[in-house]
Amino acid sequence: MGNAGSHTHRGLGGYGCLQEGRGPGEGRGRTDRRHHPYSSSPIGVGRGCRGALSEEDGKESGAPLPLRHGARGIVGSGNRERLYRTEAIILRRRDFGEADKLLTLYAPGLGKTRVLAKGVRKPKSRKSGHVELFTHSNLLIAKGRSLDIVTQAETIHSFLPIRSELLRISYAYYAAELLDRFTEEGEENRPLFDLLLDTLFRLGDSEDPDLVLRYFELRLLGYVGYRPQLFQCVRCARAIEMATGFFSPKDGGLLCLGCGEGERGCQETSPRALATLRCVQVRDYAYCRRLKVDRPTHEELENLMRRYITYLLEGRLKSVGFIDALRREDGGVTTAVLTRR
Numbered sequence: 187m188g189n190a191g192s193h194t195h196r197g198l199g200g201y202g203c204l205q206e207g208r209g210p211g212e213g214r215g216r217t218d219r220r221h222h223p224y225s226s227s228p229i230g231v232g233r234g235c236r237g238a239l240s241e242e243d244g245k246e247s248g249a250p251l252p253l254r255h256g257a258r259g260i261v262g263s264g265n266r267e268r269l270y271r272t273e274a275i276i277l278r279r280r281d282f283g284e285a286d287k288l289l290t291l292y293a294p295g296l297g298k299t300r301v302l303a304k305g306v307r308k309p310k311s312r313k314s315g316h317v318e319l320f321t322h323s324n325l326l327i328a329k330g331r332s333l334d335i336v337t338q339a340e341t342i343h344s345f346l347p348i349r350s351e352l353l354r355i356s357y358a359y360y361a362a363e364l365l366d367r368f369t370e371e372g373e374e375n376r377p378l379f380d381l382l383l384d385t386l387f388r389l390g391d392s393e394d395p396d397l398v399l400r401y402f403e404l405r406l407l408g409y410v411g412y413r414p415q416l417f418q419c420v421r422c423a424r425a426i427e428m429a430t431g432f433f434s435p436k437d438g439g440l441l442c443l444g445c446g447e448g449e450r451g452c453q454e455t456s457p458r459a460l461a462t463l464r465c466v467q468v469r470d471y472a473y474c475r476r477l478k479v480d481r482p483t484h485e486e487l488e489n490l491m492r493r494y495i496t497y498l499l500e501g502r503l504k505s506v507g508f509i510d511a512l513r514r515e516d517g518g519v520t521t522a523v524l525t526r527r
């Protein structure tokens with residue numbers, strides 16, 4: 187995260203009166219697809235634990251470990267207290283050892299955490315399909331001495347509509363990478379988990395995946411303390427009406443014409459882009475999804491958000507290069523997909 191923690195406007199979360207439909211409660215009520223089958227999960231305690239422990243070195247039996255903070259469903263007693271169950275979204279995977287994968291998860295009660303999925307690179311692994319990138323899974327995890335180990339995995343949502351289109355995959359990859367880069371391990375943030383889960387659904391079915399990403403970015407930045415100031419000049423505090431301004435990544439928001447003219451590193455914002463950005467920042471998704479955003483405005487907004495995020499992270503996200511390469515390659519097709527309404 188580089189110097190992000192010392193960034194001067196950390197905690198600009200306080201434009202209270204403008205924040206309609208934000209926060210932890212946002213988006214509740216669309217539970218139709220959000221079935222979290224803990225109680226009916228076929229991952230049974232008895233079946234689960236024995237198989238689980240046999241996969242690990244099994245040398246830590248003895249005194250029960252303290253319950254892990256925030257973990258869901260600590261299972262059983264005795265040895266079984268070394269197991270916990272959680273739902274999680276797989277943010278990142280990398281090869282580990284001969285046949286394993288090191289997974290970076292985002293879980294509602296745990297925040298970001300890294301766990302080992304043993305043997306998932308073997309062709310016959312039963313777990314591998316349940317720990318794919320962006321999969322929302324129900325996991326049974328055993329505590330290990332250095333890394334915790336996934337002992338059972340069961341897909342809750344695989345987000346097939348995303349996986350059927352390369353551009354949507356790249357957007358999901360971007361969302362996962364962005365969340366990964368803006369979070370520290372072990373910091374619980376339920377709204378952020380919900381946001382990512384919602385975003386994956388939206389990326390699968392929205393006709394405007396760019397708008398889904400802008401919404402995701404602005405919410406995420408708000409949750410982690412980098413909410414950009416879009417309503418008044420960050421230097422002189424003058425209210426900026428529906429006109430042009432200059433977005434300054436290093437100031438974390440807009441500069442008025444007087445303060446921003448000729449300022450280095452600023453991007454002039456068109457009235458249309460600014461209006462869209464403000465709307466996405468303060469309105470809920472049910473409202474924002476009805477916005478009609480034309481291509482030039484989308485390009486302007488993407489450029490603006492990329493510059494801001496690149497500044498905060500002190501570097502570009504890998505997925506940005508992937509998205510750009512994809513667009514170049516399939517040119518007109520991608521544009522058609524993006525503008526299909």
Ligand SMILES: [Zn+2]
Nearest residue numbers: 419422442445
């Ligand atoms: Zn000003």
